[in-house]
Amino acid sequence: MSFDRRTLMRGAAVAGLAGVALPGVAAATGLEFRIRHQYRPFDLIAPGFVQYDAPARAGAVTTGVRPVAPFCTVLVRSSGAVAAGLVGDGTAVLGRYSAGAASIEVTVGGTTTVVESVAAELPEGAGFAVVVNENAVTVLADTGAGWRPLLTNRDGVRALIDLRDPRVLRGLSYGYEGATGQVRAGYYGQAGVRDPHVVQYADGRPYIRDGKLYLTLTNAGLGFFQQAHWGVWTLDLANPTRLTQVANLFFARDGVVLGDHAGQIVIDGDEFVLAMSSWGDFNFTGVHVRYVRTRANVLSGVHVLPTRRMPLPTDVSSWDPAMTRIDGQWHVAFVESPAQSPAFVFHPALARGRTLERLAPVGADLTLDQTEGTIIQRIQGQWYVLASDGDARVYRKYDLAMRPQGTLNAPYGTNIPHPMVFRYRDRYWMVTFEGTQFAGPVLGYGTHGDFIVMTE
Template identity: 50%
Template sequence: MTSRRLRAPFRLTFHEVARHRPVDLLSPFVQHDRTEGLDLPPGSLARFGPGPRAPFCAVVVDVAEVGRDGGVRCGLAGTGGVLATYRAARQEITLEVDGPAGAVVVGAAPAEVAAPFRLACVVNENQVSVLVAEGAGEGWRPYLSVRDRVADLTDLRDPAVLGSLEYGCGGVDAGAVISRVRAGYSGAIGLRDPQVVRRPDGSPVLRDGRLFVTATNAGHGFFQQAHWGVWALDVADPSARPVHVATLFSERDGLLLGDHAGALVLDEEADRWLVLVSSWGDHSQERGVHVRHATVRGTDLLNGVHVLRTDRLELPTTASAWDPSVARVRGRWYLAFTECTSFGPPRYVFHPALATTAGAEPTAGLERVGADAALQQAEGTILQRFGRVWYLLASDRDAAEYPVYDLGVGRVGALRAPYGSNIPHPMVLATGRRPRRRWWLVSFDGTPWHEEVFGYGTHGDLLVMAGRPPAWRETLRAVVRALAGRVPGGVRRRVRGLRPGRPGRPGTGRPGTLLCPRTSAPVRAAVRDQEEQA
C-alpha cells in the first residue's frame, strides 16, 4: 500500500517549460511551388495540376507588383471550385464559387493592400477563408471566411467534386506581377488534444531522439474545420519548435473529413498501427460524436499525408463519445473515452468513462468498467502507467483540476499541474530509464487566433511541462503520513510530536528527526521505491 501511494501520479509536481504556437496556412506538405512561368496574360488562370486528397488546403500567391487597375486570384479551379480575388481598382477582396449556374460571389470585403503582399485562399472542409500578409511576411490578416453560402453551392468533402479540381492562380483586369505560387495541404493555426504515439504497453515511440504526438490541427472555424496531425518534439530540448511530420484524414460515409482527437498505437508484434479517432469532422448537436477505428499495415503513419478509411467503434454506451485512449494491461485491453450525455442547452455535459475486453483486439467485445458521471465538463481521457500501476487521467473544467482514477474508475487524487484556459488535456509520459527518467506533461490552452473572424475553434497553444518528483523532505513527510496508521502506538506518538523541517539526522530517534529505529527500515524501502520511480 505504501509503495503504491508513493508511486501515484499526484506525487509529481509539473511546471511549464515551453509553449508553442504554430500558425501555418500551409503545412510542410506542399504539392506545388513555382517561381517561373508566372508571366500570365491578364484575365488568364493557370492550373498547376491535381488538388488535395482532402478538402484542407491553401494556395499562397506572392504578388510583387499590381497596378491601379490590376488584380490577382487564386484557389481551386473547376466546377464546384472556389477562388479568392483581389482587385486594386475596387480595393476589394471577393470569394466566389463556380456553382452549377456559373460563378457566384459568396463574400466580399474592403481591402487596402499595397504590393508587395501575399494573398492566400485557405480551404478547411467547406469553409473558405481569404487572408493577406504584407511584404513577404507571415503576419496574416483574415478578410473573409465563408461556409454556409459555399456549402449551398458545392460540397468540397465529396470525393467526386474535390477530385475534379486543380490548384490555380492568375491575374484579373490589368493583371499583376506574381513572383511565387505555393499550393498544398493546409497547416495548423493552433494545436490541441495531444496524445503521445505509443505502443500497447504505454511506452512512447521515439525516433532519433524525437517524441511523436498526435494533435488536433486547429482550423479556420469550428471543429469541422480542424483536422488531425502528427508532430515531432525534441525530448532533449522541449523549447524547440514542434515539427509537423504527418497529416491523417478520414474517408467515411462517402465524405472526406478531418476527424481528430484520437490515439495512434504502434503494435510492433502484430506489425500494425491501431488508429482510434473521434468523428468531429461532421459534428452537429443532432449528429453527435462517436469513436472510429482502423488497422493500418505497410504504411508509416509518422510521415506524409494519409487518408484513412475507418469504421464505427461499438462502445458500451448509448451516448456520444470522443477522446479515446487505449492500452494493454496484464493481458487485457483497456479503452478510455469521454462520454457525452447532452449537447445542451445550456452547455455540453460530458465525463470520463472506461471499457475493457479480454479479447485479442482492443475494439471487439468491450465491456463497461465505469464512469465518473458526477462530473459535467471533464474530458481528455488518458491511460498512463506510473511504475507498474496504470491510472486513468482526465481534465475537469468546473473544478480546474486533473482528476486521477484507478482502473476501476475510483477517484484516487489529482495531478499537481497548472490548469489554464479551456479544458487542457493531461498527456503525461515518461522518457528515459532510471535513474535518468524524466516526466513530462503535454497539454494546451484556449488561446484563440482571430476569433473575431473565425469564431470558436481556433484555440491551442501547445504546452510542455516538466515533472518534478518530491524533494527529500517531502518524500519523508509523505512516508510518515503513509505509515502513521501502521506502526505501534508509541512510535505514532513520537512521529506526531515531530516538527517537520527541523534539522535532525534520520534514523537516530533524536528530537527533530523524521525517522525512528522501529520504522526506519520500511521508510527507507519506501523512499528507495520513490527515488526509483522518479
C-alpha cells in the first residue's frame, strides 16, 4: 500500500518553507537557525554491523550466522540464477532471480510458496540484495546505478511465517546459492533517518564524548512504520557530515521482537532509561509509549530489550516521548492522538511527577491536530517544550505549563521535522530531518529522509 504524508498525516507535503512565526506570535529572540549540512545516510547493511563477510562458495550455502532480530540483509553478486535470505531446516525465506524474473519465496515444513514475482533483467555480476524488515522482504538489484527495489512483500510472507517470533528466528541463518565474489550479511542499515533525539543526562545535559554527540534516530526501513527500527548514532561536532551508527536497538514484547522507535535515551545515574513509541506493530488501531530501565550499555552493540507500557496520564494514543528531570520532578512531553484512522489527529502534551510511574497531566494544546516531535530543552535560560506543527509549518514553543511561547526561527522543510535543539560550546544547534522517500512507487510511504544539521 502506498501512502502520501499529506494523506496519512495531514500537513506535511509543503516543501522548503521557512520557520516564520504566525501573525501575533513572536519567534525566539536573538536565535536564528540556518541549515549547514544536509545529507542522506543509506546502507543496506549498517557499517560496523556486518556479521558475515566471506568469498562465495558453490551450491546452496547455509552460513550458521544468525541475527537476533528480523532486520537484516544478505548481499551477493549474481552469476545468473541467484538466491539469498534466511534458511533453516525445512524453512527458508528467500529472494530469488532466475530466467528473467525476481521472486520472493517462503518454505515452511519443506513446502515452498512463491509469494510474489516480477519480470526483471539481472546481468551477470550485478549486485543482488535481500532485505528483511520485520516480516517485509524486499529484493533489490544494483546494475551500476545504485540499489533499486525490484519487489517487496509483507502480507504474503506473514501469512506463512512470523519472523518476529524469536523461536522461528533462532532456526534461521543467512544463506545463499548461485553467488559469485564476496558475500556479506548483517543487520539492516537504513534508507534514511528521522526522529532525532539527543541522548542526555536526566537534568537535560547532552551526552557528548570526544567531541561526538550521541543521539537516537529512527532507521527508515524499506516500507511503512513497522519496517523501521531504532539506532544509536554519533555526530562528530567538528565535522557534522560524519554520522556513525554505534548501536542497534530492538524490543521484546507480546512474544515477538519488534523495531519500536521514535523515542529518547536518558542517562539516570548508573542506568539508562529508554522510552520509545510502539510503531513496531502499528496497524491503525493505536500507538502508545513504552519504556525500560537497564544497566546494559545501549550506546554500543546490538540489544533486544523487554519493555513495559509507560503510565502516561492519557486515555488516547501517544508517541514521541521526551523526558527530563527538572527541580526534582520528571517532565515527560509526548504526543496525544485521539485518532489514526481515517485520518491522523495529534497534538503536544506534557505530564509531570516524582517518578515515571506516577505522572500527572500538566496540559496539552488541543487547538492543534498535526503537531508532533516533542522535545524538552533549555534555551537562553528558560525551559521549553518544543513541537513541530505540520499545518502551520512552524516549530512551536511552550513553557512548562504548556502555555504558548511563540516559535523557533528555523527553516521548516517537508514532512513534520522534529526541533531537536541542543547546546554545545556556547552555541545552539538543531538536528532534524525531511520527507524525501526512497523508491516510493515500489516501497510506499516510510522510507524518508535526509539528515539536517542547523546552527545559529
